[in-house]
Amino acid sequence: MKFAILVNEGPYTHQASDTAFQFAKAVLAKGHEIFRIFFYHDGVNNATRLTTPPQDDRNIVNRWSKLAEEHNLDMVVCVAAAQRRGIVDEGEMKRNGKDATNLAPGFRISGLGQLIEAGIQADRLVVFGD
């Protein structure tokens, strides 16, 4: 089956992004396909490479990046939600006159249309968050 995943909560505060990650892993392990993982609301905070959790804790951001690399996943961060919360790639840095970027590897910033397309293309869009 072809899945799309929507992550609506940030890392560490809320279980949602952990569960979404475990779900994504399980989906792939069962041989299903993930069309796209979309990050919205505080979920965009899953995409900052500047997180530094204690060494004995899971690194949620790196975990996403690694999964994306291993399985060639399309992980998309909503541009409007990202701008509000300071998630920046090269293009956004230039466009908005910022002095840094923080988007983690494996993520890309794009519009909500990518979420709608994922809903259309996938057999199931599974939402994680409140």
Added chain:
Amino acid sequence: MFVNRKAPYGTIYAWESLEVVLIAAAFEQDVSMAFLDDGVYQLKKGHNTKGIEVKAFEKTFGALEDYDVTKIYVDQESLSERGLTTDDLALPSRCSPVPILAS
């Protein structure tokens, strides 16, 4: 079907969800919206957010009509629990108060 369970302010869920609805409608999807629990406050007339310095988005609901989003369902029980009637709502002509099972 977009389910709205949160108050309009206090968290950003309501506002960012409305943005998704408008995009979905722009992509000509068959959109319907359900309002239940504190989500019914999103439709209440006369938002005044001056005191909290947050943008009021009551007017943006008006754009729904431009995008042909007309299937708007409001949970009757959630309204009653909060002492509201359809007269308190900003979209009375297109709101159908129906019982929705709130889990």
